Amino acid sequence: MKKVFPILLAVLFVTPILSEPLWAKVYIDIRSPSFRKFPIAISPFKPPVSPNQDLKLGERATEILNSDLTICGFFALIDPRTFENTVRTLAPAPTPGTGQIPGGLTSELIDFRSWANVGAEALVMGEVTYKDRSLSLEARLYDVVQKELIVGKRYIGEITDLSRMVHRFADEVVFALTGEQGIFQTKIVYVSAATGNKEIYLMDFDGRNASQVTRHQSICLSPRFSPDGKKIVFTSYKAGNPDLYLRDLRTGEERRVSHFPGLNISPAWSPDGQRLALTLSKDGNAEIYAMRPDGSELLRLTHHPGIDVSPTWSPEGKKIAFVSNRGGNPQIYIAEANGENVQRLTFEGNYNTHPTWSPRGERLAFDAFLDGNHNICTIQPNGSNLRILTANLNRCETPSWSPDGRHLVFSSNREGGPHIYLMDAEGTRIKRLTFQRGGDTYPNWSPRFKE
């Protein structure tokens, strides 16, 4: 277990460099339809002075921050080639003997006009130091126009915490400029057949730091994060039958919470974490049920001789959407959370599966089999505005929303695999996240972790 979740266990010390004002100016109104990408420059992070040059800590920090700010879609990153000279002229030399950079990040030393000239409205500068097995990352976000510090943080931890520190700072940048929480410290749980068996894996939202969670040597499927991010529930054939397991990610403790004869599959947490919707076939046919996460208080929600499977809850927990073939082929249906008032949602195409409600509730993503290909689509809960997000990308399946609802992860075999991909909720900016052999499927995006 120790291997699986060291990141949550590790203690990271954060020092705010300047106390932030209680009120915060919003630089980017990301909810506005006319929002324009905010031009930001990331000055290459200063690496620790020898002897740790080979670890490329500064380069890695810059690269991770670059990737985070690019993925989130709020920023236009200024091409570093346009400010090579600016950086060079500003780099203060380390004080001889000590290896310390004197006041390298203070605003008095920054030539804001040069940064404005390359088009930047905000600037990130940072430096990494590694001494006595302690890694420290200091980073500051400046308003180039006002020539002032917006936010500055210093993180102290272990050498393995580098990406975590950068993700935390990236969250600070997004929060400072948009007023919304970032997603850079979230994770993705998924199924990989890298070992030859389908096991559950966990990785950072950007594909870094992948680690194997289960060792069932069987078939594990459909992992789903609890709303607090501390647990996952999934199906495994470990005991011969597709049963449902609940696993504490921190302790590694695992319990079989549903093992009725037949299927115990397709779990979905209610938004408050108090209920699990799932599919059971114990009554002779695949139906949707709900129960407490420990398996108690089982309640049947659907009553139809067709297949009912793959439930998902609306964000306020009042409705469920699910797949049913009651109309002759698999389509998405919506019902009250108690199973009443079933309404068909999808009518286009004859094979629509895997609905997943967006965090703000304004649309559902699902998987449509159209013209010989699986595509990720979205539709509004009233059945309007059907959109195909992944046309001509071969097979794209099993979408899962980021906690801010601005991105989706999914599996696709567009480059063999299948592998896990990330894209924004409009279907653009697709980024491949996994590269191991064997096939990666069923990604599920974590909530934001509460500290």
Place this chain on the structure above:
Amino acid sequence: MLKKSSVWLVVFISIVAIAFIASGCAKKQVVKEEAAAKPVVEAKKVEPPAPAPTPAAPKEEAKVEAPAPAPAAPREEAKREAAPRAAERPAFIDLQGLRIQFAFDDYNLSSKAKENLEKIASWMSKNPGAKVQVEGHTCDIGTAEYNLALGERRANSAKKYLEGLGVGSAKISTISYGEERPLLANSDEANRSKNRRDEFVQGR
């Protein structure tokens, strides 16, 4: 899987061979021809003088790999079963060869599927101790979750039909593997159609 089947083939042939010697008559062949065609070489090892039970048999000699000596258990089982009333009942059935196919997103039984299920039911009625597990499988179109439910429907279709033919429900169990255990890689439509199937496994 292969090893297991070749062991069963050895067992089968020895029984057939003994049956032929014992009865000297051509009892109606219950088991499918494909099953009987290959394993004559193995049969010879067990019972060298046995006459070939099917016309196609001797040709197969070169192709069939000589198997490692059959493990003790199945051989004993074969003897036990074959000894008293071997001529009256076929103790072996090629369940693998009786797998049944389904159309896309469908769990209705074709006439060919029903034919195979009738063979299994008839074998089970003659082997009161026999139990069969029906495994439902799908191709990889659609999500794994829907396919688990579809696979279960396919398994249940077979189970219900067997029950209709008089097989006790306690003797048939079902499990769905959905798209998780394809017979062939889901690389083209021909392979996918072969993956939409029920497999029958003895025991449990």
